[in-house]
Amino acid sequence: MASKDLETHLKNEVLYKRIMEFKDADEAKAKGLYPYFRAIESAQDTEVYINGKKYLMLGSNSYLGLTTDERVKQAAIEATKFYGTGNAGSRFLNGTLKIHEELEAKLAKFVNKEAALLASTGYMANLVAIAGLLGPGDAVITDKLDHASIIDACRLSGAKMYRFRHNDIDHLRKVMEKVEEKARLIVVDGVFSMEGDVADLPNIVKVAKEYNAWVMVDDAHGIGVMGGKYGQGTAHHFGLDHEVDIIMSTFSKTFASIGGFVAGSERLINYLKHKARALIFSASPTPATAAVVSKIIDIIYEEPQRIERLWQITHKMANAFKSMGFDIGTSCTPIIPLKINDFEKTLMFWKALSDDGIFVNPVLPPAVPPSETIIRTSYMATHTDEQLDWALTIFEKHAKALGIIK
Numbered sequence: 001m002a003s004k005d006l007e008t009h010l011k012n013e014v015l016y017k018r019i020m021e022f023k024d025a026d027e028a029k030a031k032g033l034y035p036y037f038r039a040i041e042s043a044q045d046t047e048v049y050i051n052g053k054k055y056l057m058l059g060s061n062s063y064l065g066l067t068t069d070e071r072v073k074q075a076a077i078e079a080t081k082f083y084g085t086g087n088a089g090s091r092f093l094n095g096t097l098k099i100h101e102e103l104e105a106k107l108a109k110f111v112n113k114e115a116a117l118l119a120s121t122g123y124m125a126n127l128v129a130i131a132g133l134l135g136p137g138d139a140v141i142t143d144k145l146d147h148a149s150i151i152d153a154c155r156l157s158g159a160k161m162y163r164f165r166h167n168d169i170d171h172l173r174k175v176m177e178k179v180e181e182k183a184r185l186i187v188v189d190g191v192f193s194m195e196g197d198v199a200d201l202p203n204i205v206k207v208a209k210e211y212n213a214w215v216m217v218d219d220a221h222g223i224g225v226m227g228g229k230y231g232q233g234t235a236h237h238f239g240l241d242h243e244v245d246i247i248m249s250t251f252s253k254t255f256a257s258i259g260g261f262v263a264g265s266e267r268l269i270n271y272l273k274h275k276a277r278a279l280i281f282s283a284s285p286t287p288a289t290a291a292v293v294s295k296i297i298d299i300i301y302e303e304p305q306r307i308e309r310l311w312q313i314t315h316k317m318a319n320a321f322k323s324m325g326f327d328i329g330t331s332c333t334p335i336i337p338l339k340i341n342d343f344e345k346t347l348m349f350w351k352a353l354s355d356d357g358i359f360v361n362p363v364l365p366p367a368v369p370p371s372e373t374i375i376r377t378s379y380m381a382t383h384t385d386e387q388l389d390w391a392l393t394i395f396e397k398h399a400k401a402l403g404i405i406k
């Protein structure tokens with residue numbers, strides 16, 4: 001018998017059918033091949049527990065492994081004790097705290113910009129920056145592999161959208177030739193979230209100058225990873241801190257929390273503070289979030305060896321995968337995709353790894369075409385060599401058995 005909620009849905013047959021006829025997830029679950037929404041019963045650390053079973057976590061974006069750091073947890077506790085659990089309003093009205101402003105100043109300094117503005121997620125930070133700045137009659141130019149939150153922000157802005165082939169500067173130039181709108185913003189990921197490669201910022205900045213466009217970098221995976229001893233981001237890595245107009249990033253990866261920020265000139269931030277609907281009509285980040293990010297910036301300055309270790313691990317794993325015969329594409333960061341290029345095989349590989357206690361993320365349609373599926377692996381500075389060496393033997397065993405490598 002239909003539940004009371006389903007009976008209520010029946011008053012609109014189209015919507016009812018839409019949700020009832022969606023069976024993909026049920027079918028995958030029935031086959032034991034459903035890789036999503038796995039409930040972790042422990043902290044986001046190098047090892048996690050699911051249904052009482054231990055997994056080596058090779059799918060986290062906590063690049064510096066700080067989600068369980070005692071100093072970071074203490075900072076969250078102290079801020080919560082002092083300010084309470086939430087702000088009950090947006091930055092614009094009653095939700096601005098002193099620690100928000102202190103953190104903004106600290107973040108701006110970290111990325112070498114005049115000012116910064118917090119948002120409640122990285123997704124929202126893209127809405128704040130792109131939909132806050134652009135409107136109908138403007139142009140936004142994106143890399144084909146830009147993150148979905150960039151694309152959603154572009155759609156929301158109402159600006160005309162142009163796309164260029166991934167990191168293809170000649171194509172970017174061709175696209176720029178066609179742009180008629182006067183206000184132009186080029187937006188790219190600093191580090192691409194699935195491929196693990198880096199935007200060709202020197203050339204993007206060059207083309208932007210030729211065509212009078214601003215450049216924005218989404219550095220969700222670059223902050224605390226790329227850009228010298230302290231991981232000050234992809235623009236910093238290329239010495240382009242001041243050539244890039246807008247830097248955006250998230251707190252959900254290196255910064256071990258949730259939230260995001262936009263950084264740029266003081267005038268830009270002033271404009272966004274008064275125009276960006278995603279900022280004005282949404283509540284501000286919690287006190288705990290602000291305290292966590294602030295503490296992590298201190299730790300990064302005090303312990304740059306964390307970033308050094310992350311890169312050591314990155315090189316170790318990339319070299320090992322390549323010598324086994326895996327195709328890791330253009331990856332050159334702690335995001336290392338294993339290209340499987342076969343939907344069924346990707347799921348079987350994922351399942352075999354999972355059965356042996358390795359947590360990785362399969363990237364499947366609709367995120368990629370069926371012929372471009374991957375197993376995305378990512379690393380934390382706190383992984384041990386023992387954990388990684390063990391994982392490599394498991395990857396090799398199953399990849400050979402499935403004919404992914406010889």
Ligand SMILES: Cc1ncc(COP(=O)(O)O)c(C=O)c1O
Pocket residue numbers: 121122123124126147149189193218220221250251252258259260
């Ligand atoms: C490149 C990129 N931008 C933005 C986001 C959104 O950040 P958040 O998860 O904080 O909303 C992500 C997260 O997956 C990302 O990878």
